[in-house]
Amino acid sequence: MASPISANRAELLAIATSVATEKMIDKAIVIEAMEEAIQKSARSRYGAENDIRAKLDPRTGDLRLWRVVEVVEEVEDYFKQVDLKAAEKLQPGAKLGDFIVDPLPAVELGRIDAQSAKQVIFQKVRDAERDRQYEEFKDRGGELITGVIKSVEFGHVIVNLGRAEGVIRRDQQIPREAARVGERVRAYIMKVERQNRGPQIFLSRAHPEFMKLLFAQEVPEIYDNIIEIKAAARDPGSRAKIGVISRDSSIDPVGACVGMKGSRVQAVVQELQGEKIDIIPWSEDTATFVVNALQPATVSRVVIDEEESRIEVVVPDDQLSLAIGRRGQNVRLASQLTGSQIDILTEAESSEKRQREFSERSKMFEEELDVDETLSQLLVAEGFTELEEVAYIELSEIAAIEGFDEELGEELQSRAAEALERREEANRETRRGLGVEDALAEIPHLNEAMLVTLGKAGIKTLDDLADLATDELIAKKRVEQRRREGSTAPPRRDKREEDKGGVLGDYGLSEEQGNEIIMAARAHWFEDEEGASAPGFDDEPPTEEAADADSSQ
Secondary structure: OOOOOHHHHHHHHHHHHHHHHOOOHHHHHHHHHHOOOOHHHHHHOOOOOEEEEEEEEOOOOOOOEEEEEEOOOOOOOOOOOEOHHHHHOOOOOOOOOOOOEEEEEEOOOOOOHHHHHHHHHHHHHHHHHHHHHHHHHHOOOOOOOEEEEEEOOOOEEEEEOOOOOOEEEEOOOOOOOOOOOOOOOEEEEEEEEOOOOOEEEEEEEEOOOHHHHHHHOOOHHHHOOEEEEEEEEEEEEOOEEEEEEEEOOOOOOHHHHHHHHHHHHHHHHHHOOOOOOEEEOOOHHHHHHHHHHOOOOOEEEEEEEEEOOOOEEEEEEEHHHHHOOHHHHHHHHHHHHHHEEEEEEEEHHHHHHHHHHHHHHHOOOOOOOOOOOOHHHHHHHHOOOOOHHHHHHOOHHOOOOOOHHHHHHHHHHHHHHHHHHHHHHHHHHHHHHOOHHHHHHHOOOOOOHHHHHHHOOOOOOOOOOHHHHHHHHHHOOEEEEOOOOOOOOOOOEEEEOOOOOOOOHHHHOOOHHHHHHHHHHHHHHHHHHHHOOOOOOOOOOOOOOOHHHHHHH
């Protein structure tokens, strides 16, 4: 009959083999964990203070135990150190500083020791398995994957991916889609994160990329890169839009994605639980693409503001509700598709807006330039919107206006420059009244109007400005359009909700200019550091006489 030790060794080796095979990890990792477990059990027998090592032969199961001691001149730790005389008995010829292996008799592993060993082994195996899972999936973000639904916990769907588990969070599921345990499910790998409890694989069925990958499976031309999906936007479970373009002029991208009798697009629609998909021809011309994106509504005119990344779309009065869509869905998806904020106006609203802007600009020129109404309206009609445009444009362009000459152009430019100076002086007085330091006026790219805005935001010193990040200074405010649904209701003005942007977000400063402003405000910090001397390096140490004199005082 085998001894208890042999039986336990055989049992542990069997566990090592089966676990390594089942979990698909290196058997050496399991053997290493086993040795740690045996060392732990041996220390409980011989004393936890000892430095005990264990070696288990992975083929025969032979176990060797030994204690490691250091040869020292004077022993301080009797468990880990020996003097030279004692070392000679253990290993002839031992020298100071050597480490000697002191063999120990093998211990019999009882039931409790074996159970403890198993726990240590399984913990080590779990850690190794988590590392393997992370290494396998860390570079697979952006792929389409198929798994089996294992469970649904607090609305989150746990998916068995074979060698790992993924999770489809509630906000990444298709609304009203029933998740049944045991069903196969396809999902998009959004990201893979390493966490203490193991790698977390986050899946999605609501992401626009999921729909794009589904089309790539159903449309060979997309897989072969003949057709490209340039943009995609989704309202999961309800409606989606994709913009497609063909690299082969003989292939219709929309027709290829739709398929014979709609077979291709219907396969995607079924996977997305009936989500309606608008397939739109993509165009490099933004205005054309916006018109296509707002289908089925008819568009009268498109005005693009590239600086603000906004697009104003004018539609006939009877097309307003169609362009907006139910609960703003159509215009919202079109905005996501184009990457720009889209404002929908009716012909009447657009006309009213143009008239209001024309009147405001005409009145501004009339007052600031001290000219009559006819002349101010003529300037606005020629496309002038700001005093700066009049003051700094080439004189020949003003003189070229019908009814103008160089003498009148020079006079208008002179008056515009004077008006700008008056405006600057008024802002300077306001800025000083707010307590904004004059030093800020020396910062490049900042004018007095900007300094007034900074002062009203509580930024009044170089340090106040230097403490800001570039985004906090120049980030543009984003305006999200909120349009009410209504097909027969009269047009209503847009309700807008402004997201907090940078302090100077309305002035159109570039990121480069913002960086220069921040660095200029921080310059005095570095000057102070260079001017200060480090204590104890530049100064001579005080003499004893000087120290005594200081102490007596």
